[in-house]
Structure formats: C-alpha cells, structure tokens
Amino acid sequence: MLPKRALLFASVLGAATLALTSCSTGGTGENTPTTTAEKPAASVTIDEAGATGASPVTPVVVRADHGELGDVSVVNTETSRAVSGELDESASTWTSTEPLGYGSTYEVVAHALGDNGKQTEQRGTITTVTPRAQAEPNLIPGPAAVADTGVGVGQPISFQFTQPVTDKAAVEKQLSVVSEPAQEGGWYWIDDQNVHYRPKEYWQPGTTLTVSAKVYGVDFGNGVYGASDRTETYHVHDSWTAKADGATAQMAIFHNGQQVRTMPISMGKDETPTHVGTHVISDKQASYTMDSCTYGVCQGDPDYYRSEERWSLRISNDGEFVHENPNSVGAQGSTNVSHGCINLNAENAQWFFERFGLGDVVEVTNSGGPQLPVWDLYGDWSLSWQDWQAGSALH
Incomplete structure (x- = not known):
C-alpha cells in the first residue's frame, strides 16, 4: 500500500499526462500558432547624391532594391530642363543618357514600388563642377577648307586647344584618329596647346580619316575643362x-x-x-x-x-x-x-x-x-x- 504522498504525486502526474495528450491532437485546430513574414519596402539610392564638383559626363544612376522603379526625374534647378535617361529591363536601374551642364545643380526625384506593394520616394541633388576656363578643340587644317579637295599624303592632324593643357595624358586618352585602311600613327605634343598626329609613313592615297576629341567634361588641369566634343572626317587625295x-x-x-x-x-x-x-x-x-x-x-x-x-x-x-x-x-x-x-x-x-x-x-x-x-x-x-x-x- 502506497503512502498518501505517493498517491498524490501519481494523481497529479496522470492529470498532466492527460492534459498533454489532449493538446497534441487535432494539429490544425484553432489553438495552432501562425507567423507571416512581412515583405520588404523598396530601397532607392541615387549615386553621387549630395555631390558637389561632380563631372558632367558621369551618368546619374538611380537604383532600387526590393522593388521596381517608376518615374525618375533629373531636372536642372535653374533652367527646369529635364535630363533624359533610360530604365533597364529589370526596372531596377535608371541611367541618364546625356551629359549634364557645367556649374549646375540638378534635383533628382525617384519613385519605386516595393515588394510590399507600397511606394517609396527618394530625393537628392547633384552639383557639377564649375571650370575656371574651358578649352575648345580647334582642328588644323579646318575641315571646311579641305572638304572639296581632301588632304595630301603628308598631312598631320593637329588639335589646337584654346587653353593650356596641364594633364596631357588625360586629354590624349580622349583623342583618336581612325584610318581606313588602317595605318600606324601616333600623337606628339608640340607644346601645351598643340598636339599633332601623323602616320609612321605617309598616308596611303584614298585613305579616310575619322578624327575625334571626346574632351567635354575632361579635366585639363589647373581648373581648365574641355568645352565640347568634336568629330570630323578627312579624305586623302592622290599622292x-x-x-x-x-x-x-x-x-x-x-x-x-x-x-x-x-x-x-x-x-x-x-x-x-x-x-x-x-x-x-x-x-x-x-x-x-x-x-x-x-x-x-x-x-x-x-x-x-x-x-x-x-x-x-x-x-x-x-x-x-x-x-x-x-x-x-x-x-x-x-x-x-x-x-x-x-x-x-x-x-x-x-x-x-x-x-x-x-x-x-x-x-x-x-x-x-x-x-x-x-x-x-x-x-x-x-x-x-x-x-x-x-x-x-x-x-
């Protein structure tokens, strides 16, 4: 015969077991807990947002995470002119497709629809560099002077900049002469404002030369920047x-x-x-x-x-x-x-x-x-x- 204390413990243990058994039945009953993770809101970033002294040829890029971009506007605050741009196929990145102006501030406004179905707005400003001076890439000979006659086989191509060039390497990287048929050639800096291109040997008669200076937005050094791009075509006549x-x-x-x-x-x-x-x-x-x-x-x-x-x-x-x-x-x-x-x-x-x-x-x-x-x-x-x-x- 068990003592009274043992009988009491057995009674309590049996009741607990019965209660546990009754709670474990019917797993889909109304007492089952449920959790639902909430989807994230869109996160929008504007590259170079808040920048001052930005390069006008660096594209404005707007990105969206956890959502898709809707309308994006980049507007010159002084002229109210909008900058054109394109949205990628995933609607996650917008990129401007034209250069900005010098010494200008642009307001960027972007909207995105998040995975959570809610809209997010992001704003920012970008201010471009103000040059101390701008250098135009003048060409010698002037293309108009030889449009009808072409040039001879000994003709060098000369860019004459209207301001001195301090960073010649940065500028030269943006210059090109493409010859058809292809012929070996190279650049030579005569001085701080004149750089010439000539072939290793005389040009072949009938050659077409496509000459380019992609210098807008390029830092020439000492506060001077390229004023504009230029591309011209020359034709080489008989020798x-x-x-x-x-x-x-x-x-x-x-x-x-x-x-x-x-x-x-x-x-x-x-x-x-x-x-x-x-x-x-x-x-x-x-x-x-x-x-x-x-x-x-x-x-x-x-x-x-x-x-x-x-x-x-x-x-x-x-x-x-x-x-x-x-x-x-x-x-x-x-x-x-x-x-x-x-x-x-x-x-x-x-x-x-x-x-x-x-x-x-x-x-x-x-x-x-x-x-x-x-x-x-x-x-x-x-x-x-x-x-x-x-x-x-x-x-």
Missing part, C-alpha cells in the same frame, strides 16, 4: 610629292610615285638658306603679299622685303613658299638666290599651283640650311618615328 635638290637646283615632281616633271628652281641663298627636310603645304594663294616682317625681319633690316607674288604655296611658318619669281628666272636651275623660298618661273609655278594643295609634300635636300624644326607648323616629319612616339604623353 603629290616634290623633291627639291639644292645641289642641282632642280625639283622633281611625282604623282602617285611616278615622276611626271622636273623644274629648274632657285632656293635660299647662303645667308637665308631653305630648311632641309620634309615640308608640308599648309596654305595656297594665287596672289599673296610676302612680308618678311611676319617672321621678324622688319624694315631697317638689310634682309627685309615686301613683295606681291603669284602662285604661292606655304611650306613653313617662317616665310618659306613655293612660288613664281620672275626676278630669279636667270638663276633658276643654277644658283640659289632667294630669301628661303623655292622660286619657279611663271609656267612651272602655275602648273605646280594647280596640282599641289594642303598636305602635299616638298622634300628639300642639299640646301645648306638647318633641319626644319618640328614646331614650324608641319615640321612633323623631321623626327624619326621613335622620337615622334616619345612625344606622346602616354609613352
């Missing part, structure tokens, strides 16, 4: 080259590699010799006033001159031309008597003028003069290919 020999006082003319004519010439006298080297024609005028003061030899100097000349083609920036000179006809073919120009008689000068143009080549040998400097407009061919490549900021 016309002249070989002027000071020793023989003759100039041989070649068309597409075949000699077609020889002309008697008179080049620079001993005191004013014609530069040796490859010259490229940069201008042509049927009538032209030649004034030595344009390159520093002015009135009072015994070498000063001013005269009206015909059939003149400029071959350097220090007063060297190929042109008619009736006063030196007696010396042409025998003696060099000019101030540095290549003199021809009337018939040969007109024939030469009618066939040669911008970018065509005059190679001078045995003149007794110094090498044409690389900086003398188109002295580009005075450098070896190795030295030319060394003038690149990316070398």
Whole structure:
C-alpha cells in the first residue's frame, strides 16, 4: 500500500499526462500558432547624391532594391530642363543618357514600388563642377577648307586647344584618329596647346580619316575643362610629292610615285638658306603679299622685303613658299638666290599651283640650311618615328 504522498504525486502526474495528450491532437485546430513574414519596402539610392564638383559626363544612376522603379526625374534647378535617361529591363536601374551642364545643380526625384506593394520616394541633388576656363578643340587644317579637295599624303592632324593643357595624358586618352585602311600613327605634343598626329609613313592615297576629341567634361588641369566634343572626317587625295635638290637646283615632281616633271628652281641663298627636310603645304594663294616682317625681319633690316607674288604655296611658318619669281628666272636651275623660298618661273609655278594643295609634300635636300624644326607648323616629319612616339604623353 502506497503512502498518501505517493498517491498524490501519481494523481497529479496522470492529470498532466492527460492534459498533454489532449493538446497534441487535432494539429490544425484553432489553438495552432501562425507567423507571416512581412515583405520588404523598396530601397532607392541615387549615386553621387549630395555631390558637389561632380563631372558632367558621369551618368546619374538611380537604383532600387526590393522593388521596381517608376518615374525618375533629373531636372536642372535653374533652367527646369529635364535630363533624359533610360530604365533597364529589370526596372531596377535608371541611367541618364546625356551629359549634364557645367556649374549646375540638378534635383533628382525617384519613385519605386516595393515588394510590399507600397511606394517609396527618394530625393537628392547633384552639383557639377564649375571650370575656371574651358578649352575648345580647334582642328588644323579646318575641315571646311579641305572638304572639296581632301588632304595630301603628308598631312598631320593637329588639335589646337584654346587653353593650356596641364594633364596631357588625360586629354590624349580622349583623342583618336581612325584610318581606313588602317595605318600606324601616333600623337606628339608640340607644346601645351598643340598636339599633332601623323602616320609612321605617309598616308596611303584614298585613305579616310575619322578624327575625334571626346574632351567635354575632361579635366585639363589647373581648373581648365574641355568645352565640347568634336568629330570630323578627312579624305586623302592622290599622292603629290616634290623633291627639291639644292645641289642641282632642280625639283622633281611625282604623282602617285611616278615622276611626271622636273623644274629648274632657285632656293635660299647662303645667308637665308631653305630648311632641309620634309615640308608640308599648309596654305595656297594665287596672289599673296610676302612680308618678311611676319617672321621678324622688319624694315631697317638689310634682309627685309615686301613683295606681291603669284602662285604661292606655304611650306613653313617662317616665310618659306613655293612660288613664281620672275626676278630669279636667270638663276633658276643654277644658283640659289632667294630669301628661303623655292622660286619657279611663271609656267612651272602655275602648273605646280594647280596640282599641289594642303598636305602635299616638298622634300628639300642639299640646301645648306638647318633641319626644319618640328614646331614650324608641319615640321612633323623631321623626327624619326621613335622620337615622334616619345612625344606622346602616354609613352
């Protein structure tokens, strides 16, 4: 027989067991607990939000997590002009598709519908950099000047910036010349504002050149930024080259590699010799006033001159031309008597003028003069290919 305390414990234990059994039956009954996880709201971020001094070419990007973007607006707060953009296929990212302006503030407003079915709004502002100055990428030769004629096989392509370039590497990365057919070429910085592109060898006749400067928004250094992008196309015409020999006082003319004519010439006298080297024609005028003061030899100097000349083609920036000179006809073919120009008689000068143009080549040998400097407009061919490549900021 159990003690009373044992009987009481057994009674309580039995009741607990019975209660546990009754609670475990009918698992789907009304007493079963349930939990439902709430879906997240959309999270919207604006890249560069709050930025000042932002690059105008860095796209505005708006992103949505846990939802889809609806309307997105990027508006210039001063002009109220909206910036265009595109939404990706997943509706999770919006990206602007045009550059911003300099020194401008843009208000960004974006809405997104979250996975929880609720709408979220996000706002932000972006302020772009204000340049101290802007540099335009001017092209030489001007495309309009050669639109009808094309350029010769010796023509370098020159960008002349309207402000000095401090970060030449940053700018050069945005410059390109694409030749068709493809030909090897490279850039050379003449100075802080002029950079030239030339091929390793003369251009092939019939070449098409697509020239681009994608410099808008590019930091040139010292507070200067690119003012605009530019893309132009040039066409290379037939090959016309002249070989002027000071020793023989003759100039041989070649068309597409075949000699077609020889002309008697008179080049620079001993005191004013014609530069040796490859010259490229940069201008042509049927009538032209030649004034030595344009390159520093002015009135009072015994070498000063001013005269009206015909059939003149400029071959350097220090007063060297190929042109008619009736006063030196007696010396042409025998003696060099000019101030540095290549003199021809009337018939040969007109024939030469009618066939040669911008970018065509005059190679001078045995003149007794110094090498044409690389900086003398188109002295580009005075450098070896190795030295030319060394003038690149990316070398």
